[in-house]
Amino acid sequence: MKIAKYLKYSFLLVIILTITSCFEIIEEVDLKSDGTGTMTFTLNMSKSKAKLASIMLLDSVNGVKVPSRTDIQKGLDQVVSELKKSEGISNIKKTADYDNFIFSVKCDFKTIENINKITNKVAGEQKHNTGLSSYFFDNKNLNFKRKYTYSDDVKKQYNKLKSENKKVFDDASYTVIYRFDKEVQSQNNQQAKISKSKKAVMQRVSALDIIDGTGDFNTQIQLKK
Numbered sequence: 001m002k003i004a005k006y007l008k009y010s011f012l013l014v015i016i017l018t019i020t021s022c023f024e025i026i027e028e029v030d031l032k033s034d035g036t037g038t039m040t041f042t043l044n045m046s047k048s049k050a051k052l053a054s055i056m057l058l059d060s061v062n063g064v065k066v067p068s069r070t071d072i073q074k075g076l077d078q079v080v081s082e083l084k085k086s087e088g089i090s091n092i093k094k095t096a097d098y099d100n101f102i103f104s105v106k107c108d109f110k111t112i113e114n115i116n117k118i119t120n121k122v123a124g125e126q127k128h129n130t131g132l133s134s135y136f137f138d139n140k141n142l143n144f145k146r147k148y149t150y151s152d153d154v155k156k157q158y159n160k161l162k163s164e165n166k167k168v169f170d171d172a173s174y175t176v177i178y179r180f181d182k183e184v185q186s187q188n189n190q191q192a193k194i195s196k197s198k199k200a201v202m203q204r205v206s207a208l209d210i211i212d213g214t215g216d217f218n219t220q221i222q223l224k225k
Contacts, residue, residue, distance in 0.1 A: 022171030088114030
């Protein structure tokens with residue numbers, strides 16, 4: 001989850017804290033049997049697009065400066081620049097849809113360990129610990145694992161927010177999707193589901209469940225050999 005902290009550079013989270021509407025962060029991992037793959041992070045605020053369009057015309061809301069499109073674009077460019085410096089990361093792409101307020105960053109990786117190095121780097125740069133995920137893939141036994149460690153620091157930071165800014169998390173969510181080129185034999189996360197195609201696992205957790213620690217991202221997925 002820490003990799004999502006790269007969005008701080010794009011000021012997108014600042015916009016979120018100026019509204020009282022819902023948003024969704026989507027994390028997608030497309031993993032091949034040889035261990036290579038693609039990771040995509042998307043911030044989807046389309047359900048609030050009408051309100052956001054009006055907010056973008058203002059200088060500030062609730063005492064928080066509203067970033068311009070130029071600010072957001074510079075932030076996304078910085079995300080790409082940081083990823084280009086990372087080992088094993090390539091084919092980096094960013095998208096910005098200002099009509100629907102959907103922003104994403106996508107990259108390819110040589111091994112899942114390349115993603116772990118990024119998350120560890122970002123974690124080391126953060127003043128507050130908001131939880132950490134590590135990914136593991138055994139390409140011989142076709143076993144994928146995600147280890148998630150919750151930190152109560154995220155709840156402490158949430159409790160410091162003004163009541164009007166807390167409301168933004170009421171309908172917010174975090175969705176993870178794992179896709180594979182082989183069928184899933186089993187997975188052990190009770191909050192996740194295997195797709196009808198048997199080649200994907202999805203989990204959707206509310207932001208409030210993440211904040212209070214009841215949202216569990218620990219997952220082990222066994223693929224068919």
